[in-house]
Amino acid sequence: MDTRISGKTRLLGVFGTPITHSGSPVMYNFSFDYYGIDGVYLAFDCRESEMKDSLAAMRRLNMWGANVTMPCKQEAARNMDRLSPAAKFIGAVNTIVNDGGILTGHNTDGMGVVLDLKDHGKSVQDQKIVLLGAGGAATAIMVQCALDGAKSVTVFNRGASALEKAEKIGKKMKKEGVSCMLDYCLLSEEELLTETIRQGDILINATSVGMAPMSEGQSLITDMKAFHEELVVYDVIYNPEVTKLMKDAAENGCRKENIIGGKGMLLWQGACAFRLYTGLEMPVRELKEFLAKREKEGTPVLQDIVHEQKEYHEE
Ligand code: NAD
Secondary structure, eight states, rough: TTOOOOOTTTTEEEEEEEEOOOOOHHHHHHHHHHHSEEEEEEEOOOOOGGHHHHHHHHHHHHEEEEOOOSSSHHHHHTSEEEOHHHHHHHHSSSSSETTTTTEEEOOOOOHHHHHHHHTTTOOTTEEEEEEEEESHEEEEEHHHHHHHHHHHEEEESSSHHHHHHHHHHHHHHHHTTTTOOEEETOOOOOOHHHHHHHSSSEEEEOOSSSSTSSTTTTOOOOOGGGGGGTEEEEHHHHHOSSSSHHHHHHHHOOOOGEEEEEHHHHHHHHHHHHHHHHSSSHHHHHHHHHHHHHHHTTTTTTHHHHHHHHHHHHH
């Protein structure tokens, strides 16, 4: 790395807080090394109130681009010169590309799930999707699935206010010609939930339920009749690697190859951002091998991200 830095090296980074355990610098710098790209990626601690200054710094330092994580994603979206369709609907940005001082905000979170499903041979096109949750990750997934041609997305959430926000976004998408059918239901409507999953093609958990250590061993699906052989089950949680939802799905008729955990989402949303920065494909296979090696050596990269999220959620 030190011999690679020159007078022409471009800077990229991630803004958010807490940030010191972020796995992003390892992922991006690995990919820059792989291609011999003259860029370097660092993590910058940034509170929401500091986001505008950080964007000014991006322009001033001619940074190539940046990722944005909690709690700065919405503030970033409010201060972009341009927004991608997904970022505009979601109202949150996790990737910024700097084109000569013009900052364009993208949101690759939902794309992370769509590309990971694709990596597992599954497409969201024409599929009936049941989505658990209406928070940040869920909203991004809802929008991306709708933009990518899902037949329907039925959102189930614990509280009504987040559902109303999701519905507002859905209405905006409809107005702009997105044809996906969107429905919004409360998780307390248990029979409807079971029936919708039984008739659905893909079930996605985008809540924090099931995540270690706070709610490991929990699942929002308590009626095992919901699972069926053709159902794809996707859990955004990556710690533990196999959640209760995934175990229940496997034990109740879903095919093993159709049950997917959230590690790939992390990787693919990064791969999508990498493509936006460089126009190149992130070397995902090599990166996966490298991450597995780090895990074996006892210095896991993704584990660090989990620690960071734990701190955030415990605040
Ligand atoms: P958020 O706080 O915006 O949303 C949390 C969601 O979980 C809300 O819909 C909330 O209603 C729901 N929820 C929480 N506890 C619940 C309970 N007991 N019963 C029912 N619903 C409950 O958070 P977020 O940013 O959307 O993240 C959600 C999860 O997704 C987190 O666990 C996060 O780690 C994970 N995530 C994974 C990736 C990845 O790359 N794999 C990326 C982003 C987020």
